[in-house]
Amino acid sequence: MKAWICSAYGDPSVLVLEDRPKPVPGDGGVLIRIEATTVSSGDSRVRALRLPRGFGPIGRLALGFRRPRREILGTDLAGIVEAVGKDVTAYRPGDAVIAFPGGAMGCHAEYRVMPADGRIASKPPNLTAEEAVSLLFGGHTALHFFRKAELKPGESLLVIGASGAVGSAMVQLASHMGARVTGVTSAANRDLVRGLGAADVIDYRTDDVTRQSRTWDVIADTVGAYSFGKCHHLLNEHGRYLAIAGDLFDMLPRRRGTRRSIAGPAAELREDVLRISHLAAAGELNPVIDKVFSFSELPQAHAKVDSGRKRGSVVVRIPHSVD
Ligand SMILES: NC(=O)c1ccc[n+]([C@@H]2O[C@H](COP(=O)([O-])OP(=O)(O)OC[C@H]3O[C@@H](n4cnc5c(N)ncnc54)[C@H](OP(=O)(O)O)[C@@H]3O)[C@@H](O)[C@H]2O)c1
Structure with a gap:
């Protein structure tokens, strides 16, 4: 071959x-x-x-x-x-x-x-x-980190890198689960990210993500652009920061009061591949x-x-x- x-x-x-x-x-x-x-x-x-x-x-x-x-x-x-x-x-x-x-x-x-x-x-x-x-690479990563974060319906989620493979799966799956999603991307991808289910979009090229007046229950950094240290003030009480593309320092579990970071490689599970297949067949995860x-x-x-x-x-x- x-x-x-x-x-x-x-x-x-x-x-x-x-x-x-x-x-x-x-x-x-x-x-x-x-x-x-x-x-x-x-x-x-x-x-x-x-x-x-x-x-x-x-x-x-x-x-x-x-x-x-x-x-x-x-x-x-x-x-x-x-x-x-x-x-x-x-x-x-x-x-x-x-x-x-x-x-x-x-x-x-x-x-x-x-x-x-x-x-x-x-x-x-x-x-x-x-x-x-x-759907597989981004989908399995999204499912792993949402499981770790115990993302719940009604919670708010900020997805940094919402137009990438991992980010686009996260926006869709979180919206499907009933979370309120804000996507961070550039202006060219604004419509794409909204179409995937994000209620709000922040253009990182014109708007500093770390200076937002709003706060979120979960922040998923899929591009390694920030860190727990730079973002913990954007988290609500009991908030979770997902360092999906973090450096070695980000891999260490960190805490600030009730806020914490979650990092590490995504587990590769058969059940997630089966779930991706079912979600896609039901039209709940789209390419x-x-x-x-x-x-x-x-x-x-x-x-x-x-x-x-x-x-x-x-x-x-x-x-x-x-x-
Ligand atoms: N922990 C794990 O087990 C695990 C598993 C899978 C992946 N990862 C890591 O996760 C990362 C993301 O993977 P991916 O495949 O989703 O990446 P990707 O598809 O290559 O990401 C590209 C997207 O990132 C956006 N982007 C770049 N810089 C940005 C910024 N500063 N703010 C917001 N958006 C930005 C780009 O949008 P614009 O063009 O608009 O900038 C582009 O659409 C990779 O580093 C990968 O290694 C980790």
């Missing part, structure tokens, strides 16, 4: 299209022919070894010293089951599925094997493969796609993500004709 190999840390030119053996499913595995994947901010970070402040020394230890240990990047997929192991009863060849290997990666390729009882679910029938795959690239354009897709300006997800379509 064809796969994009990350041959070193660096700019998108380190990505090389090579042949690799087509994987074979074990007894409990599912072989998926990938129709669509994304280039996520996670892929871009790993390829460039661009880590939040303080993670430098441990970054290479965790990801690989000279090049990423996972030579095929790609956190998510939508595709068609081609074969199943002898113990698999939940899926059959021909089934349309979505899957989220997350940090295990391996989706920038024509095929991937997933455990049948892993982070895999049916593709929502109302969505194309490109649309369905766009936000910046652009769909072809498989041969994967380095260009990385460059788009590197810009830090993408709206929602950058999707890569893998045509069947490349078999």
Whole structure:
């Protein structure tokens, strides 16, 4: 099969299209022919070894010293089951599925094997493969942090970076849960963020977020633009600050009276992939796609993500004709 190999840390030119053996499913595995994947901010970070402040020394230890240990990047997929192991009863060849290997990666390729009882679910029938795959990276992060924050109906939420993959999922899911959402984005994305369910929008380029007179129950910083120290005065009593893209210092749990910060990597759970599939099928989580690239354009897709300006997800379509 064809796969994009990350041959070193660096700019998108380190990505090389090579042949690799087509994987074979074990007894409990599912072989998926990938129709669509994304280039996520996670892929871009790993390829460039661009880590939040303080993670430098441990970054290479965790990801690989000279090049990423996972030579095929790609956190998510939508595709068609081609074969199943002898113990698999939940899926059959021909089934349309979505899957989220997350940090295990391996989706920038024509095929991937997933455990049948892993982070895999049916593709929502109302969505194309490109649309369905766009929901996984942001959706699972949003579900994790809302669970940690115990976000409740009627609470107020400020989403910083409301137009990104994580932010656009947060605005939708929180609105659906009955929270009152304020989105922080630039003027160009104002209508998008309102359309996702935000009641108010703050343009961070003209309005200083830290100088707002209002306060919120939960603040989700999806871009690492601020910190608990800079934002705790914007929190109500018992408020929670979600340091989703925080630096090493932000990873330490912090408190100011009844206000606290929550950080750390999002857990990658099968139940969240199933939930995303159900929410999407019910029309409660909708795709936000910046652009769909072809498989041969994967380095260009990385460059788009590197810009830090993408709206929602950058999707890569893998045509069947490349078999
Ligand atoms: N903790 C975890 O487990 C976890 C999991 C997933 C992701 N993350 C991290 O979360 C971050 C967000 O991921 P993502 O995929 O959502 O990013 P993304 O899609 O690349 O974010 C791009 C968006 O951020 C907006 N933006 C940039 N600077 C901004 C600012 N100062 N204020 C408000 N909006 C701003 C941009 O809008 P404009 O063009 O309008 O500026 C753009 O739409 C990444 O750093 C990622 O590594 C962490």
